Amino acid sequence: MANAASNAGKIPGYETTIITRGELADESLKALQERINSVVKSFGGEVVLTEDWGSRKLAYTIQKESRGRYSYFVYTGKGQVVAEIERNLRINEHVLRFLSVNLEKEFDAPAFVKRRAELQVAAKKRDEEREARREERMAERRNWSDERRPRQSAHSAASEDSEA
Amino acid sequence: MSNKMDRSEMRESRDSRDSRDAGMDRDGDERGGRRGGGFGRRKVCRFCADLEYVMDYKDFRMMQSYVTEHGRIVPRRMSGNCAMHQRKLTSAVKRARNLALVGFVSSGN
Numbered sequence: 001m002a003n004a005a006s007n008a009g010k011i012p013g014y015e016t017t018i019i020t021r022g023e024l025a026d027e028s029l030k031a032l033q034e035r036i037n038s039v040v041k042s043f044g045g046e047v048v049l050t051e052d053w054g055s056r057k058l059a060y061t062i063q064k065e066s067r068g069r070y071s072y073f074v075y076t077g078k079g080q081v082v083a084e085i086e087r088n089l090r091i092n093e094h095v096l097r098f099l100s101v102n103l104e105k106e107f108d109a110p111a112f113v114k115r116r117a118e119l120q121v122a123a124k125k126r127d128e129e130r131e132a133r134r135e136e137r138m139a140e141r142r143n144w145s146d147e148r149r150p151r152q153s154a155h156s157a158a159s160e161d162s163e164a
Numbered sequence: 165m166s167n168k169m170d171r172s173e174m175r176e177s178r179d180s181r182d183s184r185d186a187g188m189d190r191d192g193d194e195r196g197g198r199r200g201g202g203f204g205r206r207k208v209c210r211f212c213a214d215l216e217y218v219m220d221y222k223d224f225r226m227m228q229s230y231v232t233e234h235g236r237i238v239p240r241r242m243s244g245n246c247a248m249h250q251r252k253l254t255s256a257v258k259r260a261r262n263l264a265l266v267g268f269v270s271s272g273n
Binding site for chain 1: 216217218220221222223224225226259261262263264265266267268269
């Protein structure tokens, strides 16, 4: 209670990642998003961010599904909103799994969105760099084997000569 | 004669040992040999060094890079993370496991 008082004016933020069946149609995903929107609204919060990560291969099968479609929500709200959303998700048979995380106490929606965009850019850059490094390595390896092959053949030719 | 040979042998053996010792110390000028036996440069916590590199359980590439091929969390002595970030990493990897981003046992075939 004391905690809530010190945070007056600030509504806590939560994030939920949902895995639905891989072959889920867009309409049912939309329905799910609508559902979450309405639940969050009814608890006096708002959905800050909605992301669809598309279909991904799961690291292990869940309910005999090896592919899952990931969606990610960030929302604000008080107390019971998470419990209510999770209750809804449990009812929905397309949902394989979900994970809700309480974001930091002083949740600032615009700042969060901005920060997330920045981090995504940084992650993308890292990916590209990794890819570039890999390319470089592959090129190096190709060069190396090109250099290597003629020398090896020369060596074998020399040994043949000596035998002869 | 034999005495001389002995001495030369002795010197030779000592020389070889000396050179080997010196080699141990001077070996790996890039990597820097350490007395304790291990070789390798001092690792730096990547999360401390790069502020753009923020722990995120949703970033599956990041999570995969801190998990061995058998699905175990990479220990601190290998990743070089500081204690605080290793603790955070542990919980992040466990969250990623729940979301099937990384496996519990082996990272997919």
